Amino acid sequence: MDDEPEAVELVEFNLKQAGYAVTTAADGAEALKKARSQTPDLIILDVMLPEMDGFEICKTLRLEITTAKIPVIMLTAKAAEIDRVLGLELGADDYLTKPFSPRELLLRVKKILSRYQIEEKPKEQLRFGDLLIDLPRHIVSWKNKPIDMTATEFKLLTVLAQRSGRVQSRDQLLRDVWEYDSVIDTRTVDTHMRRLREKIGAASKHLDTVRGVGYRFVE
Template sequence: MKTILVIEDERDLAELIAFNLEKEGYRPLIALDGVSGLEAARSNPPDLILLDLMLPGLMGTEICKLLKKNEKTAAIPIIMLTAKGEEIDRVVGFEVGADDYMVKPFSTRELLLRVKAVLRRTMPEKAQGKCITIGLVTIDTERHMVSVAGEEIVLTTTEFKLLLNLAERLGRVQSRDLLLQNVWGYNYVGDTRTVDTHVTRLRTKLGEAGEMIKTVRGFGYKMEE
């Protein structure tokens, strides 16, 4: 049974989310403020965190940053929950390491679909013992590692899958909608800026090698050696 930590200061909403998660077969835990939420995540790392942005004690973005910096909690997928819907808020959420972003009010059904999709794409895949080398970039699918010029770089699960998706289709243009389907595992209600944000972050981490990821204006992206 997968454990999901709900860090949300609105008790009624937290309990409603927990109730529906339990019905779906998950084990929900609730924290009503940032400090206790961070402590809960550190002491007993869950399989996924639903994290409110505006929290008493410690902001959701700070919690996200702290968890991603710690080796013990860095791989925990995080879905940010917030009443803020401006693009800058989504970008900030992704930049600190969130895997997904939902704006309140949201339907419970959509939340559960997002939870399933994020868990599915962040679960370790069966090792296939395959290495892909493109220019200075080497992708080790068995060890889930990426190196540039022999130096390992740290990618989130979503960034790894995005890079692998582009590398396996070298030279072929991938639309933003197709990348959402292949990497995120579901359609994003038309909000393809999620892809742009992750591509920007991936390019930055790859350094000069990031230039191999080309933008096809008005359509999507491709990777070229």
């Protein structure tokens, strides 16, 4: 997320080389949008950006629940302390002054990620556009409006969403949602899918039927 295309590419190339999945953004607005929708493990942010500067973005990221805890590394061309100060007080986790070596960047990234990985836990929230599934709160919401559903429906949706993109057979779902080696009819799954679709309304576009195979959650 930088203003100089080549610099962005360089960073991207190096991070990808190192095995990280990288998404880039051309400006602040895009960066914020992607941060919200993808909730990355780490954000690298250039201070100098068109429109909204890096400080502004960092501040905004910190204010929103979904992005508040994502570590941020700030890139700055000015070595002046004041920039650093701001970066730190804004809650950035680290910073680099340009020019920096790719190796140095990788080290920072590695360090930050390892620090967070220690505390890392399985995802508590799954977000797909306007659909939010909050596991510990046991709440599903669509466009910030909570959707009431039964425990079974919640579990079914969760299992599908956690395996987003992969088709789950009815048998698979019976095992994972109903847990015991159920003596339950596989058609029961259909009924629950129907009820689930009814309840989540527009969000049911995420729930695909794969004829002859099973069901699939799509993003």
